[in-house]
Amino acid sequence: MTAPGAGAPHASSxxxxxxxxxxxxxxxxxxxxxxxxxxxxxxxxxxxxxxRHARATIxxxxxxxxxxxxxxxxxxxxxxxDADRRLVRAAVAVELVHSASLVHDDVLDGAPLRRGAxxxxxxxxxxxxxxxxDLLFSRAFAELxxxxxxxxxxxxxxxxxxxxxGELLQRADAWNAGVDLDRYLHRCELKTGSLFEAACRLGAxxxxxxxxxxxxxxxxxxxxxxxxxxxxxxxxxxxxxxTGKARGTDLLDGTVTLPLILARERDPALATLDLRAxxxxxxxxxxxxxxxxxxxxxxxxxxxxAVVEEARDRLPDLPQRQRHLLELVAAGVVERYA
Amino acid sequence: MTAPGAGAPHASSxxxxxxxxxxxxxxxxxxxxxxxxxxxxxxxxxxxxxxRHARATIxxxxxxxxxxxxxxxxxxxxxxxDADRRLVRAAVAVELVHSASLVHDDVLDGAPLRRGAxxxxxxxxxxxxxxxxDLLFSRAFAELxxxxxxxxxxxxxxxxxxxxxGELLQRADAWNAGVDLDRYLHRCELKTGSLFEAACRLGAxxxxxxxxxxxxxxxxxxxxxxxxxxxxxxxxxxxxxxTGKARGTDLLDGTVTLPLILARERDPALATLDLRAxxxxxxxxxxxxxxxxxxxxxxxxxxxxAVVEEARDRLPDLPQRQRHLLELVAAGVVERYA
Numbered sequence: 274m275t276a277p278g279a280g281a282p283h284a285s286s287x288x289x290x291x292x293x294x295x296x297x298x299x300x301x302x303x304x305x306x307x308x309x310x311x312x313x314x315x316x317x318x319x320x321x322x323x324x325r326h327a328r329a330t331i332x333x334x335x336x337x338x339x340x341x342x343x344x345x346x347x348x349x350x351x352x353x354x355d356a357d358r359r360l361v362r363a364a365v366a367v368e369l370v371h372s373a374s375l376v377h378d379d380v381l382d383g384a385p386l387r388r389g390a391x392x393x394x395x396x397x398x399x400x401x402x403x404x405x406x407d408l409l410f411s412r413a414f415a416e417l418x419x420x421x422x423x424x425x426x427x428x429x430x431x432x433x434x435x436x437x438x439g440e441l442l443q444r445a446d447a448w449n450a451g452v453d454l455d456r457y458l459h460r461c462e463l464k465t466g467s468l469f470e471a472a473c474r475l476g477a478x479x480x481x482x483x484x485x486x487x488x489x490x491x492x493x494x495x496x497x498x499x500x501x502x503x504x505x506x507x508x509x510x511x512x513x514x515x516t517g518k519a520r521g522t523d524l525l526d527g528t529v530t531l532p533l534i535l536a537r538e539r540d541p542a543l544a545t546l547d548l549r550a551x552x553x554x555x556x557x558x559x560x561x562x563x564x565x566x567x568x569x570x571x572x573x574x575x576x577x578x579a580v581v582e583e584a585r586d587r588l589p590d591l592p593q594r595q596r597h598l599l600e601l602v603a604a605g606v607v608e609r610y611a
Numbered sequence: 612m613t614a615p616g617a618g619a620p621h622a623s624s625x626x627x628x629x630x631x632x633x634x635x636x637x638x639x640x641x642x643x644x645x646x647x648x649x650x651x652x653x654x655x656x657x658x659x660x661x662x663r664h665a666r667a668t669i670x671x672x673x674x675x676x677x678x679x680x681x682x683x684x685x686x687x688x689x690x691x692x693d694a695d696r697r698l699v700r701a702a703v704a705v706e707l708v709h710s711a712s713l714v715h716d717d718v719l720d721g722a723p724l725r726r727g728a729x730x731x732x733x734x735x736x737x738x739x740x741x742x743x744x745d746l747l748f749s750r751a752f753a754e755l756x757x758x759x760x761x762x763x764x765x766x767x768x769x770x771x772x773x774x775x776x777g778e779l780l781q782r783a784d785a786w787n788a789g790v791d792l793d794r795y796l797h798r799c800e801l802k803t804g805s806l807f808e809a810a811c812r813l814g815a816x817x818x819x820x821x822x823x824x825x826x827x828x829x830x831x832x833x834x835x836x837x838x839x840x841x842x843x844x845x846x847x848x849x850x851x852x853x854t855g856k857a858r859g860t861d862l863l864d865g866t867v868t869l870p871l872i873l874a875r876e877r878d879p880a881l882a883t884l885d886l887r888a889x890x891x892x893x894x895x896x897x898x899x900x901x902x903x904x905x906x907x908x909x910x911x912x913x914x915x916x917a918v919v920e921e922a923r924d925r926l927p928d929l930p931q932r933q934r935h936l937l938e939l940v941a942a943g944v945v946e947r948y949a
Binding site: 374380397399400401405406408410411412418422423431440441447 | 664741785
């Protein structure tokens with residue numbers, strides 16, 4: 274889980290997001306368009322040095338899954354201009370924090386490519402990439418602060434703290450084959466769940482004082498957790514033709530994820546495996562096979578699907594249409610794996 | 612200027628800050644104490660992984676010059692509990708952003724020591740250090756957002772963006788001996804002036820709606836600029852026994868600063884100097900000597916002192932006591948060099 278929610282180039286989430294937006298109708302589509310426009314404005318508006326890297330980062334474009342969650346958690350869009358402005362700001366801010374974390378992750382991994390394009394660190398070096406991440410990060414808070422809603426800023430800053438804490442935890446646990454399930458799940462919630470949670474909470478807050486904000490935030494956290502669990506399964510399951518990266522990349526980074534945690538209870542050789550002893554892609558591939566042979570991938574996948582189910586089941590009382598759209602997002606997260 | 616405001620281990624600013632706090636009296640001293648307490652709370656309150664690195668970073672303790680500026684820009688402390696709480700939050704947030712930027716700078720420079728203690732990157736590696744910086748950064752915004760003052764968040768996020776932009780600009784200009792004066796000054800304002808400016812503006816804002824906020828912010832920007840100019844002069848002037856680092860560290864990093872910009876107009880050999888050709892400390896030392904021989908250090912220092920003068924002269928109408936304390940800070944910035 275070196276790149277939370279980075280997804281794979283061939284994953285189907287981009288398609289899923291588009292499909293949900295189409296289903297959601299013109300009001301949501303129009304807001305998503307405003308989010309895109311604002312993101313490009315931010316990329317060009319701050320001097321040549323920033324413009325180059327920030328534009329590349331923002332324009333390379335994620336799936337915009339988090340901005341979509343902001344809009345859907347709000348319920349009906351297009352009802353009130355002020356609420357819409359607040360939603361767009363929140364969606365932009367969430368995507369900026371996500372982008373910032375990806376840029377920093379790429380620095381730490383020395384990653385050459387993301388979504389098929391050269392990373393900022395590959396193109397411009399560590400200094401420019403670290404600064405670009407910091408800048409996207411501060412822009413996110415500037416964007417939210419412009420709205421004058423302290424609750425929104427609090428929500429995002431808490432998520433951003435969790436994200437950084439998750440990264441620290443991952444670092445602290447690197448190469449430690451003894452990491453247990455609770456600690457792993459906690460890390461996933463920090464690294465990925467927290468920003469999905471913030472996206473849903475921000476959407477709920479923008480639609481007015483809402484008793485549903487906590488419940489929608491919990492939905493977001495679960496969806497984010499499931500997203501990360503499936504990402505980690507894909508790292509072991511491959512195939513590379515689908516994920517766009519070699520199998521077992523996490524293992525080579527010393528990152529212990531759910532499949533290995535489950536598999537080591539079933540295979541004594543895996544229980545005593547020292548990840549540092551892995552020497553290159555062929556070794557990693559062999560461990561992936563061994564993990565797969567224990568049936569751990571299926572168990573891990575079931576666990577992720579159960580989390581998605583739980584997310585769906587615990588959705589609060591919502592208008593039919595809003596519920597349907599959020600369920601489509603949940604289904605889209607699962608489809609990434611299918 | 613790789614480490615904005617990092618100061619030198621033997622610089623006298625710590626002493627200057629203490630002296631100003633003593634002069635300011637018990638109300639300011641009490642608030643500074645609350646700032647320290649809150650900073651330590653933040654260091655211990657977020658799980659073991661964070662605690663270790665964040666505590667080290669925060670506790671290693673800067674001079675707390677920026678927090679002091681927040682308090683002094685507010686005028687009388689201890690008058691109103693709400694205003695005091697807001698001041699403490701702002702002072703803590705500014706120091707956290709400063710710490711975050713230092714941690715990231717150390718990552719980029721691979722710096723082994725800061726203020727005589729091992730850096731986070733030296734102790735825990737790049738991943739932990741980058742995450743620690745991100746975390747301090749988000750904590751800063753969380754701290755301000757807790758106060759519910761959108762203007763405060765806007766002020767800090769704008770400074771944090773400027774800081775990152777300054778870092779990007781420095782990177783873009785690295786090894787470019789043709790960097791001109793305007794561009795250099797712009798970079799210094801972004802990298803150092805902006806956070807000093809924010810400190811003063813935050814203080815002014817906390818003391819109520821104030822027409823003086825802009826003027827105090829301008830004072831902060833100028834003081835920050837002078838601080839950076841003198842830092843850059845010290846890099847060339849040394850001596851190492853005083854600055855705690857070899858002369859010409861900036862030159863070896865490819866960072867063109869004021870002394871070189873001035874000196875290359877006076878010495879043709881410096882005008883055609885390629886910084887990439889410098890091979891180690893002895894080469895850098897020789898260039899420092901050559902720069903010094905042109906008289907550029909004295910000119911650069913005069914320029915910095917003129918900026919401090921301007922900062923003093925343009926102070927708005929203030930209570931006698933507040934003006935005196937701000938002038939003491941200005942004098943302290945100059946004393947760093949003396």
